[in-house]
Amino acid sequence: MICGYPQSNIEAVIRCDAHRGSPARNVEKSSSGAMQAVQYTQIKGTSADDTLVGTTLQDRILGRDGADAITGGDGGDSIRGGAGNDRITGDGGDDEIFGNGGDDRIYAGAGNDKVSGGAGNDLVVGEAGDDVITLNSGNDSSFGGGGNDIIRGNSGNDSLWGDGGDDQLLGGTGNDSLRGGSGNDRLVGNSGDDVLFGEAGSDELVGGAGADRLDGGADADRIIAGSGDDWLTGGDGDDRVEGGSGSDIVVADAGNDAYVGGSGFDTIDFSGATSGLVADISKSTVTGFGNDTITGFESFVGSAFADQITGSSRAETIAGGAGDDFIRGLKGADLLTGGEGSDTFVYLKKDLASGTFDTITDFSAGDRLDLQDALKSLKFSDVSEVVNLSSTEQGTMVSVMVADQFVDVALLEGVNSFDATNLLADGMLLA
Template sequence: TPTPTPTPTPTPTPTPTQIPTPDFKALEDALKSLPVTVLPQPTPEPTAVYVFDPTVLYQELQINADALTPPASANPVNGTGNTDNLEATDNQDRISSGGGNDKALGFKGDDFITLESGNNTAYGGQGNDTVLGGQDDDLILGDLGDDLIQSGDGNDTVFGAQGKDILHGNQGDDQLLGGEDTDVLEGNEGNDLVFGGQGIDFLKGNEGDDVLFGNEGIDIVSGGIGNDTTYGGQETDLLDGNEGNDLLWGDLGDDLLDGGTGEDQLFGGEGNDILVGAEGLDTLTGGGGNDDFYIATQFDTETITDFQDGSDRIVFTGGLTFAQLQITSENGNTILTVTSTQQQVAKLLGVNSSLITATDFSENNSL
């Protein structure tokens, strides 16, 4: 009597690690109750294959050095070496905190606020404000207007609130919260939490092991260097792991996920998603919807955990064609191998190899 072949246990779909949801309202209320008397945005085409270019994204995130120089014509408001409450006028003001744990309020006008040593709190108020963080742990709220905020050396919390804001982390483990409208956020050094909020947002983690969450709107999210976790949130998002062993989660919408280098995990979530593992031994899970999985000879082996025959599709790029493939079965999984080189390009978990035909593939596509 032949020994029956055991049915392989399906691989469970991992659940993404929960990240803290910033309490925007509490932060704004706390800053407003203190005791004191733009970039062009391209709209990604949901059906297009987006080419991630970290260099271009980084250039979009740069701050002009002139923007970090306080205007000479602004009204000066200077702190001391003690703890100060510094209040601006309704005109353009130049606030410098000095030492101590200071509180600086810009109110109306396009204000320039420089925080120095101490754990400081700054509130830009109305107008297009510029705020530079100091040496310690600062709390900064841009509020109304299109604000430019660059944190300092400590572990800073920065909230752009309303307006088209540019938020840059610096050294330390920073929390950057975009809020409403279209924002540009970059974590820089440290292990940062970058939260886009509403609108079309551009997020980049840069160095460190960062967590980036696009949330609402069409977002472009790049992890940068380090082992990063990126979440697209709602609508159609573009996620790039870049370097390191990254986790990319598209969530809702028709998303594009590109793992970049390293051993990455990609989860499309809901919607019709495009998943590109690229370099490294990557694991791809499409989730709901009709998903496309990109494979190429220049990539390492892509493990696809939930390929659905008849709804999902494997897309060849880099000159690979269906005729070049050898399709075999191994332990209940389907293995795709380049016949001429015996290079294994993909593994489809729990898929019967007899179901895989040319109709499951698309050729002559490129990223």
């Protein structure tokens, strides 16, 4: 490598042509001929595939064209890969690295580095230090490494991993995958259908636009869905999970969690619970899988065990899941599914309202209608006097006498073979 000096300037610059001669040396020279420390070197590659190695000084390295291998050295370097598929290592110091064109592999090294991947499908590894990494066009991958890093995606489908430290990962446009790693991280998917994993630490996950999948992981996290039809779970820990404007599915997990459905038709799913639940949607409480609060959900899914589920005055979709469940829709035109097991659908007198009725989708042998409270003030010699079953195109409508007239209570969907006396005799009607 041949190095030339400028004619003057105390801050001497070494200009090196990478294709000529031996590697650069630390040189001292002043305009008067006295020796003085050089503050930085400037190293330029060629259009070929160059190997460029910096010094312990603050190097300025330009790879130019070709698939270059560039190492910055210990100083705070400025490195530009240029066109081509380059491999760049910042090494020590607080470096500024630009991948430019091509599919580059960039390892920032120790220090608090600033890295821009440039065009192409790049791999950027921050390694040690608090790094700021900005990706560009292409489907890029980035690992923050140790330290509190900021990683920004861009256009393309990017994969971002914070690794150690308290990191900020910003997905940008495209369908991105973000992993927080250890530490208390903030992950933002922005637009696109993104997948966000908080992993360890108390993380904040924001889905943004698109149909996103957000998983808080371990510890106490905050999950915010944004717009789109999202899938959300807090993971272990005492989490707060907020749905947003789409029709979201929120999967409950262990811990004392707060779940908010938001706008849209939202589902809270407790099918992963390890024991039976006591859920009162009207009071926003669920126990049995921690002490949880739920608000703003239109659909509720119970556990595989024996649950007690109470709805609200709104119209809801309630699925008991496996197990022998007790389901009370309360007021509102509810869609009820008992699921596997012998389920009991409970109707209290105060729940009956003219003009609305529930639809039970899977009423079958082993299930029961509990009308005891609804009928307790009525005098009758035969149950058919106060309970009427009529066939419809959809199934059997169950009506109960209220104030000297029959009020529709429940439609047994797909059922056409029962009458009140038979139901009572078979133990399927509690009156």
